[in-house]
Amino acid sequence: MKGLFSMDITYLDNAATSWPKPECVYRAVDRFNREIGANPGRGSHRKTIEAGMLVLETRELLAGLFNVKDSSRIVFMPNVTYALNLALKGILNPGDHVVISSMEHNAVARPLHTLEQTGVEVSVVQCAPDGSLDPRGVELAVRDNTRMICMLHASNLTGTIMPVEEVGRIAKERGALFLVDAAQTAGVLPIDVEAQHIDLLAFTGHKGLLGPQGTGGLYIRPGLEVCSLIEGGTGSLSEELSQPDFLPDRFESGTPNTPGLAGLGAGVRYLLEVGIEKVRRHEQELTELLLCGLKEIKGVTLYGPCDSRRQTAVVSLNVAGLDCGELCFMLDRNYGIISRSGLHCSPLAHRTIGTIKKGTCRLSPGFFNTPEDIEKTVRAVAEIARESKW
Amino acid sequence: MLSVGGRINYDCYILFPNHHEGLRLYRELKAAGVRCTIAPPPRAATSFCGISLLVSEDLIEPARQVIERCGVKVEGIARIPRKASASGCK
Numbered sequence A: 001m002k003g004l005f006s007m008d009i010t011y012l013d014n015a016a017t018s019w020p021k022p023e024c025v026y027r028a029v030d031r032f033n034r035e036i037g038a039n040p041g042r043g044s045h046r047k048t049i050e051a052g053m054l055v056l057e058t059r060e061l062l063a064g065l066f067n068v069k070d071s072s073r074i075v076f077m078p079n080v081t082y083a084l085n086l087a088l089k090g091i092l093n094p095g096d097h098v099v100i101s102s103m104e105h106n107a108v109a110r111p112l113h114t115l116e117q118t119g120v121e122v123s124v125v126q127c128a129p130d131g132s133l134d135p136r137g138v139e140l141a142v143r144d145n146t147r148m149i150c151m152l153h154a155s156n157l158t159g160t161i162m163p164v165e166e167v168g169r170i171a172k173e174r175g176a177l178f179l180v181d182a183a184q185t186a187g188v189l190p191i192d193v194e195a196q197h198i199d200l201l202a203f204t205g206h207k208g209l210l211g212p213q214g215t216g217g218l219y220i221r222p223g224l225e226v227c228s229l230i231e232g233g234t235g236s237l238s239e240e241l242s243q244p245d246f247l248p249d250r251f252e253s254g255t256p257n258t259p260g261l262a263g264l265g266a267g268v269r270y271l272l273e274v275g276i277e278k279v280r281r282h283e284q285e286l287t288e289l290l291l292c293g294l295k296e297i298k299g300v301t302l303y304g305p306c307d308s309r310r311q312t313a314v315v316s317l318n319v320a321g322l323d324c325g326e327l328c329f330m331l332d333r334n335y336g337i338i339s340r341s342g343l344h345c346s347p348l349a350h351r352t353i354g355t356i357k358k359g360t361c362r363l364s365p366g367f368f369n370t371p372e373d374i375e376k377t378v379r380a381v382a383e384i385a386r387e388s389k390w
Numbered sequence B: 001m002l003s004v005g006g007r008i009n010y011d012c013y014i015l016f017p018n019h020h021e022g023l024r025l026y027r028e029l030k031a032a033g034v035r036c037t038i039a040p041p042p043r044a045a046t047s048f049c050g051i052s053l054l055v056s057e058d059l060i061e062p063a064r065q066v067i068e069r070c071g072v073k074v075e076g077i078a079r080i081p082r083k084a085s086a087s088g089c090k
């Protein structure tokens, strides 16, 4: 693909947002904008029905993907950050205790920092330097007043896959709610809210689910009370001033991102047709190739498990003698390889793996990358490492 | 009011808490071959959300069975005398 500077672009920043999207996603967004364009859930004319049907289909596709029985328990939001804020701020009260891992993204760490000032107590379970979590650490951190265990499914820094099912079991046994941040795994790894004992599942639509930016949502287990943070028009119970107490309306005030949700539905349908096992297998092969190639380069430090079976398609590295930003810049300018440097909105995780001072350069292949992209990247890093001053 | 042989005909409006449930039932009724039309809820029946499903009285039993089977949340069924202008489900 040709980019801004007429260079072949190799996009390896799928952990930030996946690109390109399947053709059907572009078409679904365009079709909605051109041919439907109406506000879903408002009034009863034919166009609102068509728009509403698209939203319903997307909700049901996601329910199928996550093994959610009642699709109305999935509420749409602009992204996983909003979903996590709702799950944390809509449930936790002063005096409640919450357990998180030391690999969490700021989408969890910052709202909890705010909640801590109101009297919510937070325990951080230390992960190993490769980002892995021993569930026994979680077990030890749980107290009588633990209301929730909140954890990402896989790290956006190292790709490390977390023991979600085991932690889910601990949460269930100890009577705590289990909130999972599936930003890096929805559409890539199997997620089953029943089997993994997940009470709240926060997901974003624009990464592994292959949808457009501005989409995401939260699954809320039936029976769970969550306070709404945003209130307003829902198209339902309009004569009442109080916010509806039923889902999804309770958490979906205002006009949704319908073009985005149409695209998200197309992305999920595409994934289901291809099969997420196939997506995972391909990404795992690319990760293996990348890890094997990078391991051989003198001066390269790799972070995380360095084992494609234990991580998603996310590889963090540094090259001796180079700032991670320089590495990222050189990959972009000289080779057209798109990566992301810095702290990746995850200072807790960087502290865990020992890179809080220098950051890392992150390479994250996606389903549309090829082995040739990876070979090109390994050659580029080898050249840069050879020429750096280390 | 439209009456045939002195008998008043009624339309049934199935009312929902929200569009989500209404659209789910619409799809299920279509699949089950129960004729229905999406319509604004009659004001007399109070509006729960922007849509209701208009089903003629003789089809309300099959519709109830579909509601039961699919677990769709329904707020009620309003039975309203048919006006000449709103002639049921065509």
Ligand SMILES: Cc1ncc(COP(=O)(O)O)c(C=O)c1O
Pocket (backbone or CB within 6 Å): A015, A016, A079, A080, A081, A082, A105, A107, A152, A154, A155, A156, A181, A183, A184, A204, A216, A345
């Ligand atoms: C683990 C994790 N949580 C949260 C987020 C935030 O995602 P979004 O920007 O879609 O809200 C990301 C992505 O950057 C992530 O990787």
